[in-house]
Amino acid sequence: MILLLLCRSYTVHMLQRSPITTQKVVFTAAALTLLGVCALAYEAAGARQALAVLIGGFAGLALYHASFGFTAAWRRVVTEHRGAGLRAQFLLILLTAAVSFPLIAYGERLGWPVGGFVFPFGVAAAIGAFIFGIGMQLGGGCGSGTLFTVGGGSTRMVVTLAAFILGSVLATANLHQWNRLPALPAYSLVNEFGPTLAFAATAVVLGLIGAATIWLERRTHGEVAPPTQTLSVLHGPWSMALGAVMLAIAGILTFIVVGRPWGITSAFALWGAKAFQAVGIPVETWPYWTWQVSALETSVFMDTTSVMDFGVILGAMIAAGLAGKFAPVWTLSKRDLMTAVVGGILMGYGARLAYGCNIGAYLGGLVSGSMHGWLWLLFGFAGSVVGTRIRLRLAMR
Template sequence: MSSPVAAQQSPYQPTGIVLSAAAAVSLLLLAYYAGSTRLLLAAAIGLFAGVALYHASFGFTGAWRQFVFEKRGAGLRAQILLVLLTSAVAFPLIGSEGMFRQPISGSVAPFGVAAALGAFMFGVGMQFGGGCASGTLFTAGGGNTRMVATLAGFIAGSVIATAHLPYWWSLPSFPAISVVQTYGPLGAFFVTAALLGSLYLYSRQRELKHYGSLERGPRHINLLHGPWPKSWGCIALAFVGIATLLVLSRPWGITSAFTLWGAKLAQAGGADFADWSYWSPRMAWLNQSVFADSTSLMNFGIMIGAFAAACLAGNFAPTLRIPLKDLLIAITGGLMMGYGARLAYGCNIGAYLGGVISGSLHGWGWLVFGFIGSTLGARILIRPAQENNRAKL
């Protein structure tokens, strides 16, 4: 995903900062009155995540595309460090009583035909949509109106998938396996570090061989106004992941909230989900306020935090001039991501990051098939541009 942080238009945008501050306070108050300190903390974590994601331009879509087509690996290496830092704390926590005497559950799921297809669809969709799950939220919050279309498609695709999940989940799959349970926290971390370390070194050597030096981060760094180097974003998001484990007793997730939002909108329009096999045991969740849902609060926080960061950077400048073709591609990408995320037990955050830091093999499976889909999606988009350039020569 390309960086949303362009050349600064002004040191900051006071009106936007006031509005984002008001929105943040409102979100925190709504979380508080929902009746749980944990919800309040979840909203606060989301706000911090939004600022970090925006200022560090921390996305998976552009990083994967740059690694494949430009042989630049800074974004990929930042993701590797994020996983390693989070795993170092998450592995010992999973299965323990946690800081607040609440058992912490990892995101461990089976991986089979449906999950592989879902991760592949998500990978293609993230290139079409222009961002992953976290990327869609922070760029939309930061003023990218095209990503609002992607988000709309994402929400719709998430709900549509729930109509078909009984079929998809009936397809063959490997059982859920956790390397933390199999090898213990220390052994699991050694295996994880060995795999990710090998990929880190390969990325570094590949970039050095092609360019002679590694890509440098921003020369001028400002904590408040941004931009941040990838290393700062990595540390900040590791904090988000660990804080989420401690506060919510589970890994960070994003896309379940999209499913809830879409179903509630459809329900308001007259849809009845009581007979849907996916929704029938989840009607209490569907009928509660979105402000009582911790994932929704974190997502709202990410968007508001990104809005604040964009205003602090002087970059909040949404435009409605979006070519129809781009709009349709964005919606298509969102639909694919939403549908794929439900098949694959989550997105790049919930399934890949959440799975790997839980020691679940489905996180690694998601990475493989998501990366393949991302590469194909990028090739589909890049080829017409290359042909147009040749035609102009």
């Protein structure tokens, strides 16, 4: 409630201080819509659901101000041998895991039960992560990247998001068949070794990969690129390090408030299924949805992942308004349109096969101590390399 009042007070202050501009209108509209989504989430599922909206909004603001994406960071490792973005991701993972591992291990004893994302990983998940990696490079953004760039005013990413949703729901039509393929059993480092050793092992592996990127960068360029600087906490841009810290706070708050890691793409499948139902396609008869009938029948504001996604979009829109950078481009080339559609469909389909995207599967898996997160990283990065090569052939920036 305090956060809502502060947001409202700042909106009024901005309008009183100077004449209305397009950016102030964007900020005000996004802030008021965020308040509205909070109210609807509260009405649907209570205070925790409303808090989830605000956490999503905070994450969206951090993603936008830090330009914190996974897609460009992975691409720069391949094309430029620059690893700052990848190392920032590792910082985010370690900061989150430092809190999430003990919460997963001891939370129930303390009266605050928390669950992780620990899943088996097999042929279907490997294929899914690989085609997701291709799709994220063609589409121009990962799960979180798609949401925050949509909020930032990218019309191309609106197309990517629509295709992402379509690919997600299409995958649910035959996911039960994919799941029959061979898979390794679920394996949790936290359960097997405890939170301390699990964190140490995670830190060592990420540290070694990070050191390898530093070696590669120095070998190619003679030095490591200087870190980006934060110019303004309110208006941005932020350094990647500050972005990692803020997103770690959002991830930890998600564990505390929601009881699980941050996820994104399961909501896309739900939105697509509801749209299919609206036009008469009986998705409720598909095996994937037979055990989620209540989600299809109830308000989307009952779904925590959905309201957090709404928050991410609106938080990024608030950040774009604060930065004075909300400026949609209304014309798209045929190449941009086609790659957005193909990339979005690949990401949507791949995410369903592989338990999620870069947030739910990669980040969510690693901060849960799950081996499937490491395997997702391996196959997702391999797909990203292929996608990067395709981008170069298509002369995409």
